[in-house]
Amino acid sequence: MPDWLTGFLGDDVGFWLGYITNGKHLAFYSAFRFTLGAAVLGSVFALFCGLGGAMLLRSRFAVLRWIGFAYANIVRGVPDVLFFLFFPLAFEQAVEWVWAQRVCSAEDIAANTGHWPPCPAANWFLSTPEYFLLACVSLGIVYGAFTTNVINGAMNAVPSGQLEAARAFGMSDAQVMRRVHIRQMWIYALPGLSNVWMLLIKATSLLSLLQIQDVVFYADRLGAPNFLRSVGLIHPDWRWHYYLVLFIFYILVTMASERGFAWLRAKAGHGLVAEEG
Amino acid sequence: MDLFWNNPFVGDLRTLFVPSLFNLYFAFSSIPIGFVLAIAMALLRQSRNPVVSRLAGAYVYAFRGSPLFIQLFMFYSIALSLNLSVWKPNGLDVFVLNPLFLGPFVLILNTTAYAAEIFYGALKAVPRGETEAARAFGMSNLQVFRTVTWPNMIRLAWPAYTNEVVFLFHATALVYFSLPVIDEQKDLMNKAGELFERDYNAFLHFSAAALYYLCISICIFSLFGLAYRRMIRHLSPGSAPGMRFAPKYFR
Numbered sequence: 001m002p003d004w005l006t007g008f009l010g011d012d013v014g015f016w017l018g019y020i021t022n023g024k025h026l027a028f029y030s031a032f033r034f035t036l037g038a039a040v041l042g043s044v045f046a047l048f049c050g051l052g053g054a055m056l057l058r059s060r061f062a063v064l065r066w067i068g069f070a071y072a073n074i075v076r077g078v079p080d081v082l083f084f085l086f087f088p089l090a091f092e093q094a095v096e097w098v099w100a101q102r103v104c105s106a107e108d109i110a111a112n113t114g115h116w117p118p119c120p121a122a123n124w125f126l127s128t129p130e131y132f133l134l135a136c137v138s139l140g141i142v143y144g145a146f147t148t149n150v151i152n153g154a155m156n157a158v159p160s161g162q163l164e165a166a167r168a169f170g171m172s173d174a175q176v177m178r179r180v181h182i183r184q185m186w187i188y189a190l191p192g193l194s195n196v197w198m199l200l201i202k203a204t205s206l207l208s209l210l211q212i213q214d215v216v217f218y219a220d221r222l223g224a225p226n227f228l229r230s231v232g233l234i235h236p237d238w239r240w241h242y243y244l245v246l247f248i249f250y251i252l253v254t255m256a257s258e259r260g261f262a263w264l265r266a267k268a269g270h271g272l273v274a275e276e277g
Numbered sequence: 278m279d280l281f282w283n284n285p286f287v288g289d290l291r292t293l294f295v296p297s298l299f300n301l302y303f304a305f306s307s308i309p310i311g312f313v314l315a316i317a318m319a320l321l322r323q324s325r326n327p328v329v330s331r332l333a334g335a336y337v338y339a340f341r342g343s344p345l346f347i348q349l350f351m352f353y354s355i356a357l358s359l360n361l362s363v364w365k366p367n368g369l370d371v372f373v374l375n376p377l378f379l380g381p382f383v384l385i386l387n388t389t390a391y392a393a394e395i396f397y398g399a400l401k402a403v404p405r406g407e408t409e410a411a412r413a414f415g416m417s418n419l420q421v422f423r424t425v426t427w428p429n430m431i432r433l434a435w436p437a438y439t440n441e442v443v444f445l446f447h448a449t450a451l452v453y454f455s456l457p458v459i460d461e462q463k464d465l466m467n468k469a470g471e472l473f474e475r476d477y478n479a480f481l482h483f484s485a486a487a488l489y490y491l492c493i494s495i496c497i498f499s500l501f502g503l504a505y506r507r508m509i510r511h512l513s514p515g516s517a518p519g520m521r522f523a524p525k526y527f528r
Contacts (some may be wrong), residue, residue, distance in 0.1 A: 079447035081355035116477035
């Protein structure tokens with residue numbers, strides 16, 4: 001804090017400015033990168049999962065259709081937090097199991113029954129970047145199930161005349177799908193996709209459940225009663241201040257994304273409105 | 278028969294029965310109150326007084342625009358910080374800080390906002406001609422609401438409200454991630470996590486919990502579907518939209 005600024009604002013404001021820019025608070029602010037990063041990366045994964053799921057749902061082969069149906073409905077039938085916790089754990093265990101087949105001797109595994117991993121050498125230690133990536137993938141899988149439905153509905157909404165015209169030009173099924181169907185589908189999918197994005201944004205608050213030091217983690221740490229033996233009680237329980245900040249942060253993000261999607265819809269629907277009118 | 282009962286999956290299903298009652302308690306203690314409050318909130322939002330309708334709109338926006346997880350944390354920490362000054366002197370702390378009270382409290386605040394949005398949408402979609410006809414018969418405002426607006430609104434909102442109830446039930450999984458767990462008061466996720474920490478078998482325990490969520494969701498959905506069929510029984514087939522398991526709004 002430069003002196004002239006403290007003199008200008010008064011000691012109190014100076015203290016608070018110093019307080020909210022101390023090292024721990026800067027770490028808190030930088031933890032927002034996890035939240036926003038997970039939202040962006042998760043939505044990219046969700047889009048891919050959704051496209052894949054919709055392709056499965058519309059596949060010519062019954063088995064693939066069943067897989068798509070099961071994916072879209074089972075994932076939506078259980079709470080997102082369950083899948084969010086389950087997927088990284090299951091993935092980690094699967095990798096450890098495969099790895100254990102290579103590095104563990106049979107005696108090691110026999111000596112270690114009832115414990116995980118099968119032998120200590122197969123232990124895969126996950127740190128924040130890996131957990132973060134796994135969290136994004138599981139967000140993608142969960143919200144991909146919702147996206148599947150949205151995209152499937154949007155593909156049904158594409159006027160059949162367009163597809164027939166494409167077919168009349170001699171395009172193959174794959175070409176019709178790639179060049180016409182998927183491209184025309186976006187405008188119908190946009191309202192549904194904006195809905196899924198809102199859900200995904202809110203689900204990013206769960207990152208701390210996977211030991212990622214995100215904003216919820218820091219809000220809990222910074223707000224907890226602070227006691228030093230040499231100084232005494234520095235501050236009592238301030239957690240609700242921090243949670244209120246997060247509450248407002250999410251509302252602002254929602255507001256901004258609503259604006260963004262309204263703009264996108266206006267832009268994407270430009271030609272369409274003229275066509276209908 | 279013994280082979281059946283000794284199956285680890287069946288064992289898990291039996292262990293998880295009591296925890297599932299906690300989820301059901303959270304959901305069904307908040308749904309009726311949330312329903313009444315949501316209708317009140319939707320009516321307030323339609324009020325002619327701009328201050329009232331703005332405030333109701335802001336409430337709905339705030340609670341729909343932020344995660345339930347943060348709301349739970351926020352209200353718990355607010356309740357904690359009021360403990361020494363308000364709850365404890367009055368001997369209320371055991372009651373107010375208990376998740377069995379605080380959990381439904383936050384869920385009610387949350388579901389009120391989501392359901393109010395649904396009912397508000399339905400309220401706006403009530404056919405104008407019908408209310409005008411009722412008024413032309415000389416009905417009072419209350420009569421118009423009771424005989425025309427209310428049945429129309431409920432019927433229009435019911436499919437979306439069903440989804441809201443199912444996803445409120447799913448949201449109860451979050452309660453014990455943010456509120457303290459007291460003794461054996463554990464819900465499905467807690468218990469599944471505890472079983473997981475015992476033998477690290479994620480596939481077994483989490484799929485048992487998932488099966489509970491799935492089955493209860495389907496039960497809720499079909500019960501509400503039966504109610505819906507009763508509501509639309511006087512309409513010609515195909516004129517009312519069917520029920521679909523597809524959420525528009527949820528946390």
